[in-house]
Amino acid sequence: MRRFFVLYLALLFLSLTFANGQKPNPPYPLNFGIWGALKGNFLSTDVKFYYSNGTLARSIPQSRFGAGWGLGGIINIPISKNLVFTGRLGYNSLSQDLNFIDYNYATDSYTTFEDVVNVDLAYLEITPGLLWYPMLQNLEQLYFLGAIEFGSFTTKNISNSYLQVAGEIPNVKSRFSLTLGAGWTFPISSNIYLTPEVSFRLPLTKVSDATFSNSVAYHNETISLSQLRFGLNLTFSIPTTERYPEPYKAPTGEVGFKEIVGLDRDGKLVPVEKIRVEDTRYQEYFPIVPYVFFQENQAVLAPGTQVLSTVVETGEFTPERLPFDALEINRRTLDIVGWRLKNNPRADLTVAGTIDNSRKEKENKNLAMERANFVKNYLVKNWNINPQRINTRAGGFPSKPSTTAVPEGVEENRRAELSSSNPGILAPLLLEGENQRIAEPWQIQFIPYANVYDSIAYWEIDVYQGDNLLKKYNGTGQPQTLFWTIKPNELTSSSVPVDYSLLVETAGGKKYKANGSIPTEYFSQRRKQVEDLPDKTITKFSLVLFDFDKADISPQDQDIINKLIIPAIKYNSTVKIYGYTDRIGDDDYNLKLATRRAEAVKSIIQKARKDVKIETYGVGERQLIFDNDIPTGRHLSRTVQILIVTPK
Structure with a gap:
């Protein structure tokens, strides 16, 4: 028992240590409250009759199932994205009738008197444990419970109506049991949680283990208690005042860039710290x-x-x-x-x-x-x-x-x-090449700001690599975000950084300028061979024949999927589908529309290639991949792009 207890504490310590090493992003904040439970009690006894010389005469077990109840307090402390420490303090009560066995040593026979023995138990429990939220899709509120219950009996009465005797159960021990269960957390408000939970308590110790003797013989009686609990937890977190981030306010008379972000392969906008340029075999079907x-x-x-x-x-x-x-x-x-x-x-x-x-x-x-x-x-x-x-x-x-x-x-x-x-x-027009320079990230946003006294007569954002102008964007009024889609071979075959600048000129003639630089790292075919880096083939498709505001696949795009896209997918390919829209309409609606389009394409491909994992990402208008000031660019932006990466 001691070994098990030490092992449990060690595992709990390691879990907490590991979890604290993670970036915390808990499913729910710290919360505390009360719990109540109805319990199914499995009370088991085993009576062994021995002759005075130690020889076993008879072993007579019995088990009964009865109901009980419990209530107490609970606290849940998040320690990582998936793990929550839970502590419970409670009071439990049960009463159960048992049979009385009258054993005759002389004839080796016994008489059973049914339901004449009553066991009345109550105990205080302390239960530390862990809740694990696997964060499955559409099952984010599900958790699994693992814990150890420590109990001390406060009531331990037994009575026998046949013998007309009553008293306390002798040699009662402390209770230790292994707890396993599952629950579902329902947030019923911003800081109130209602949690149904089912658990099973497997005893690691007996309730009692007592021996009784007389002049000719003796017998041993043990009592064990297992429990199936159906509980309900009501917990509360400390209300917090919701703070909305204040709009960015640049210092007066200052211009610059709030941030430079890029769209990663998971469809997320992340800060751009470096641009990786890699020689690879590249194929793209242009709509x-x-x-x-x-x-x-x-x-x-x-x-x-x-x-x-x-x-x-x-x-x-x-x-x-x-x-x-x-x-x-x-x-x-x-x-x-x-x-x-x-x-x-x-x-x-x-x-x-x-x-x-x-x-x-x-x-x-x-x-x-x-x-x-x-x-x-x-x-x-x-x-x-x-x-x-x-x-x-x-x-x-x-x-x-x-x-x-x-x-x-x-x-x-x-x-x-x-x-x-x-x-x-x-x-679609197929263009391909053996050594094409592909950038990662391949879509970047330069988000500027200008805080000046006077009205802005002109602004300009320039992106260079060396002396080569890659992108220019200008206008009047407040500077607008520059969306840059890096085309194959647009960056040089060297690690020359990408420089960017913002020029703002006021109506009064005053000029402000800000600039910055993004490092690049170039991986040639030769370097990949020397450093034994993996090589790959990238194939990209774009489907643009979506009607305005629709996610239906046209017959022409259906034909492209069946004849071009599906045959290009190999057994070891990685397939990612990105949905985009133009800038017309509401941002949130466009994001949902882009996601529906990507999912519609995925469903067709997945029917033919169930063996390949396909990931979809709705981007919407968060990244405008083409110039939306002209009708051709807006039509091209209403697209689903399929990226197939196949290791060589």
């Missing part, structure tokens, strides 16, 4: 947005949405030579479609012109057809496509429009929609 956008009430391309080539330039154009940049690729939509039509002479194309449904565009009866013909004329003239292969029509208001509640949505409805019976014409 083709099947829309060409136009200016208001005109058949003229919207600024920044398309790059048009001359006839000479189209002869030198090859999609595979485009940069690893989805926005730049979709600025060449017309040339990509022209190149594919030229190389697939049997493929056709349908172009439907649309309008934004405003009064001005409705009155322009030929506008929708003029937009469709703009696309057709470009392909016929610059790519020498047979006009018979291109069907044009006036589509009016888009069948699947963007919202008309905001100017950005109205702008997106001024377009020409492309479709083809040949899926290869608008299929």
Whole structure:
């Protein structure tokens, strides 16, 4: 018994020591209160009759089940994310009838008198233990209990109505029992908790062990007590005044960056301390947005949405030579479609012109057809496509429009929609390379502040590596967050740091400047071989054919999942799915929408590849991965990106 007690204390000490070494993030704060329990008592006795020479004559056991009750106090002290120390002090009472055995040594027979013996017990308990919250998904309130009960009997009466005797049970011992159980914590307010709990008490000691003798024989009687408890705990934590973080206030006349954060592979924004650049085999399937956008009430391309080539330039154009940049690729939509039509002479194309449904565009009866013909004329003239292969029509208001509640949505409805019976014409564009420089994190936010007396006439954020300007963002008024998606090969093959700066100029002509630097570490293929670092292949897909404000998978994206994504997943691949949205709408709603889109893609992949673990992350508009000032960038932002990392 002593050994067990010492072992228990040692394990408890080690648990507390280990837990204190963790960063505490407890499920619930320190709380205390009362407990009550109904108990099922398993009272067992064993009477052994011996002859005077020590020979066993007869052993007669019996067990009875009865009810009891208990109440007391409880305190729960969190010690880590998953562990809580619990201490209970209580009073327990039970009363149980037993049979009386009258044994005849001469005939080796006995007579049983039923329910004439009454055992009346009560004891005080002290129970230290641990609660373990495994923090399972949707089961965060579940815990498991492990403890040792220490008890001291205050009432230990026994009576025999057959013999007409009563008194105390002789040789009663201290109680030690092992406690195992489980419970569920219900927070019924910010600081009140109601906890149903079930536990079993396995005795490590007897209630009593007594020997009685006479001139010819003696007998030994032992009593054991096991318990099944159904309890309810009501506990309280100390109320705290909720403190909301104060808005950041930069010193007067000061500019700078509140923080530089990046999106890690788990979809979380974390401070950027270093950028890791690694040579790796990289493949990316870039989506083709099947829309060409136009200016208001005109058949003229919207600024920044398309790059048009001359006839000479189209002869030198090859999609595979485009940069690893989805926005730049979709600025060449017309040339990509022209190149594919030229190389697939049997493929056709349908172009439907649309309008934004405003009064001005409705009155322009030929506008929708003029937009469709703009696309057709470009392909016929610059790519020498047979006009018979291109069907044009006036589509009016888009069948699947963007919202008309905001100017950005109205702008997106001024377009020409492309479709083809040949899926290869608008299929994703695959770009790949053996030694592509991939950054981690690959999405970074520069969050500036400017606290100046005067109004701000101009601000500019610049990001450099050496003399190479990587990103520029400017405007008027308060500086805005710069979202930077690091494209493959954008950073150099060296460990030159990334420098960033903020320039603010007031209306009065005063200038303020702040700058900083992020170290980089470059891992070439040679270095990975010398240092025996693991190598891998990264394959990335983007699905963009989600309707505005919808999470449904389109037939085209369903086809991409089945024909491209699922075959790319190997037995040892890691698959992570990130859901994004544009900036239109509420932040929280967009986060939920992005999560639904990611989960919808996961469910399709998981049906085909049950053997692979797939993780999903809803990012929403927390990280704008493309320029949302243009309609193409907003469409590309409504995406689900699938990242498949396969060790070589």
